[in-house]
Amino acid sequence: MRDQAPDPVRPQRRLSTKEAAELLGVKPETVYAYVSRGQLSSRRAPGARGSTFDAAEVEALARRNRRETGGTPSSGGDLAVRTRITLIDRDRYYFRGVDATELAARHSYEEIAEWLWTGHLRPGVTFDAPEAAVSVARRAVDALPDHAGPADRLRVAVIAAATADPLRFDLSEEAVLGTARALIPTMVAALPPVRRARRGEGSLARSLWARLSGRDPDEASLRALDTALGLLVDHDLAASTLAVRVAASAHAHAYAAVSAGLGVIEGPLHGAAGGLAHRMLLDVLDQGDAAPVVAEELRAGRRIPGLGHPLYTAEDPRAVALFRLLKDIPHAAPALAAARDVEATAARHTPLHANVDLALAVLTASCAMPATAGETIFAVARTAGWIAHALEEYRERPLRMRPSGRYVGPEPPQPLP
Template sequence: MRDQEPSPRDAERRLSTKEAAELLGVKPETVYAYVSRGQLSSRRVTGGRGSTFDAREVDALARRNRRDAAGSSPSGGELSVRTRITLIESDRYYYRGVDAVDLATRHSYEEVAEWLWTGRMRPGTTFTAPAASVAVARRAVDTLPEHASPTDLLRVATIAAATADPLRYDLSEDAVLGTARTLIPTLVAALPPAGHDRRDEGPLAHRLWTRLSPRKDPDEASLRALDTALALLVDHDLAASTLAVRVAASARAHAYAAVSAGLGVIEGPLHGAASGLAHRLLVDVLDQGDAAPVIADELRAGRRIPGLGHRLYPGEDPRARALFALLERIPRAEPALLAARDIVETTARHAPLHANVDLALAVLTTSCGMPPTAGETIFAVARTAGWIAHALEEYGERPLRMRPSGLYAGPKPPQPLPE
């Protein structure tokens, strides 16, 4: 902003550059950066080379900066939300204080979901979809074009199921839990079959298998790997989609709408669709028999290698470790496991990154004859349970608390009307 001449009436309320910098806790150069961004105005010192600053403006900016810092996490300016659901620390993660990997490898997806929602274990629990809900969801999904993505199908099925539930606006805990226990199986039931008859009874993983794999008679080890993958992916703290769900719940959107908000976010390549990229990479390595040329092509194109590293785990992703251990018990998964190991070892020559859960999911989907989009479907179905848990938690908080204030960095008003 251009320097202005001072007026006598506010001269006594001016600060020097040094004083402004001290009040803001920044270097003098940063004070002038605030001026150039329109966040502060300055006036030249009469007969001198320095500038002065309005003490009220400097104080207001200092308060905004402190407020922004108070609402940020130490890791880089991200929103922090108090939650009792998932803790991630020291390359491990916990559901309500219990090791999530232990839960996922010892209990079914439905049992882990119940634990996340209620803090109680219900052995043998299964989710049942109401016939009316399934019928309306299937009719809606059947109208979509063949190229529709899995997330498209699930979004439409969620909206359709909502229209069949006249009590969806009841946000009491019992009502939301009832919605959760019927919505998740409805989403699975609405998905088209993978070349053979749908299965609409039994554990959810068995039903989902018939939507993802053309193999009619899966072995027990493959089904267990799919069920464990679902349980491992139930929740992962405040991922982007989960934050969207909490924003919707903060505005008191019903559970279907909150889940729809989450589904709107996961389709990005940096979130739910990441496993599809890893699947395609793995298929290319299997086709060529060597990871080196495939990795070289990715790097030459300026693309990051999918399926490697995770910002929350400096070491090994515990979800990948648990899923790889189960996949090693499936004989037909060996080629994909070897290809995944080749990817990790080849990339480690210039970037020592561990495999993440997306690469483990890619091994599962390729070895079970599933399409590249199967990992996205698994992720979305699994995470729906976590979204419900976060929506429930948010319904118990002050409404509309997920409304951060923007830190305005535009031109200082008033500006002239544009011509």
């Protein structure tokens, strides 16, 4: 924003940097960040030190910040986060306004990632992992004990890849996009292969398959895996995504932001939910009936894995899209029948619909993948969404994701212990 010419009739009131910062509830350096982003104009008075700011313009920005955060600028109350990435509405969800299930049905995971990041589709795009980053990440992952889980391996891979990138602190959009296009295939390449992976296998889904299943992939199964990646790429402000945005708000680099997300997904209510559904399906297949398995879950006071979602009243649209493809996968019929048996049995107790975790469990159980495969698929897929949210957050006011605590401890002053 260019400097405004002073009104010759009524002089404008000018504020110092300190006064502007106090009115906005930010640090003085943040005021200059507003200037660099074109949100404020500044003028240096002849013979004076420092810049001055139009009081009316500063007050207008302060009002705008209060509307956006739902509180005073200094409260850090940005609980409703503005985003152009994902909308969940009426049992559907959309990526940049486009139906996400239709995108996943027609485009590869890499193409959907590019759409999230840039708003442009790049037909046929593939991601390549730099040899140096892969080498460092593999050595770090191989050093982990055998019982390390997928989130452990992926976190270590991301941290190792970061050490191989001296330019990781560049938060410009182009630099972060370059990081994203290299980091995701590096994460996959760092995982121990189950079957021999050929160099230049093409799609990320094919490369990931080699880390999850010892079977040779058929086209229907590969398509289902690629679609699952595309369906899971983002889901608004899930717990892990919020963690990523908090890290990005502090201007942590992209690797650190992704690490924050990976630290959250291990919870059984988030990324690990697919593994619980996988094990439940295997129990149903072993017993030949969902009733005793569902009864045991209810008797133990646990929620039934793979059923229900707080954001959808009907069936999870991601599950609907994935179940449609699973019918074409060889050997999937028993797991599909087990999933429908679980849903029908649970409906006698409470009307819950299948969610994407149950559909993902059918995919992993049908394709000779371990129970942890769902968590791996989820983490790899969601990394693209995390990068999209980090890019958005880098453009926002720094450190805005800073809520104030409501102290409920002993009234001070208390005596020294």
